[in-house]
Amino acid sequence: MGKVLRQIIKIDEELCNGCGLCVTACAEGALQIVNGKARVVSEQYCDGLGACLGECPQGAISFETREAEEFDEEATLKHLEEVGISSEAHRAHGMESSSHAVQSAHSHSHGGFVCPSMRVIDRTNEAPRDETTAETPLTASELRQWPVKLYLVNPTASYFQDANLLICADCVPFTLGSFHPQLLRGKIVVAGCPKFDESELYLEKLTQIFRQNDIRSVTVAMMEVPCCSGLLRLVEAAVSATGKSIPIDSIVISLDGAILEKTTASRT
Numbered sequence: 001m002g003k004v005l006r007q008i009i010k011i012d013e014e015l016c017n018g019c020g021l022c023v024t025a026c027a028e029g030a031l032q033i034v035n036g037k038a039r040v041v042s043e044q045y046c047d048g049l050g051a052c053l054g055e056c057p058q059g060a061i062s063f064e065t066r067e068a069e070e071f072d073e074e075a076t077l078k079h080l081e082e083v084g085i086s087s088e089a090h091r092a093h094g095m096e097s098s099s100h101a102v103q104s105a106h107s108h109s110h111g112g113f114v115c116p117s118m119r120v121i122d123r124t125n126e127a128p129r130d131e132t133t134a135e136t137p138l139t140a141s142e143l144r145q146w147p148v149k150l151y152l153v154n155p156t157a158s159y160f161q162d163a164n165l166l167i168c169a170d171c172v173p174f175t176l177g178s179f180h181p182q183l184l185r186g187k188i189v190v191a192g193c194p195k196f197d198e199s200e201l202y203l204e205k206l207t208q209i210f211r212q213n214d215i216r217s218v219t220v221a222m223m224e225v226p227c228c229s230g231l232l233r234l235v236e237a238a239v240s241a242t243g244k245s246i247p248i249d250s251i252v253i254s255l256d257g258a259i260l261e262k263t264t265a266s267r268t
Helices: 021-025 073-082 087-093 099-107 179-184 199-212 226-242
Strands: 003-011 031-034 037-040 061-069 164-169 188-192 217-223 247-253 259-267
Touching (some): 164 226, 217 226, 226 247
Parallel strands (some): 164 217
Antiparallel strands (some): 003 061, 031 037
């Protein structure tokens, strides 16, 4: 693959003390400790989402936009196999059959581990949690605009003006049963996947939305998997690029559909 202009992590070697926390935070195994310092093993293993960013106690990791090799999922899978994680388990079985290997990778300072976003969960044989009956009407949709995909929305659309904006990962509405009344009510929503979509395009679109509209507040809803945290960082970077002060709430949803964490009104 050739080089493209994209977001990728940058390591300050003077600040890095080689603790290895960033290595275990990288789901693609892109980082290793070499001669006492964190190093990017290969640019094609780094998806540029920065799950490692929040794990560095020295503040040695940051983002930069430069020409780099494209992220290569196939090469990453091969790399994970080489460090002891089966690509077949990664693709087909998630962590069900390799949980011990994943836990081991979490606890060591070298080697990658399978991203939990790839985990296969099948609850089709479980009883519904809340069945709809004649006495229990269907929940009304709180959706107030269309489209909802971040790629498709027009930053100058009238519904963005003075909006309370909900920015959610694609999986959130499917996982959180109370999504419409609890998160969507009274908000304008855009959705996307920071793992598989182009982060630079997301950053550009979000920056346009914030720059061209008076956004009252932003709520970022994401899954507990590491790759989802990239969505919050993109939002914070976009707001920062505009020089505006917009309150940003963040909500983390578990794979079981529970709200794990709420962070209220940080400002950039």
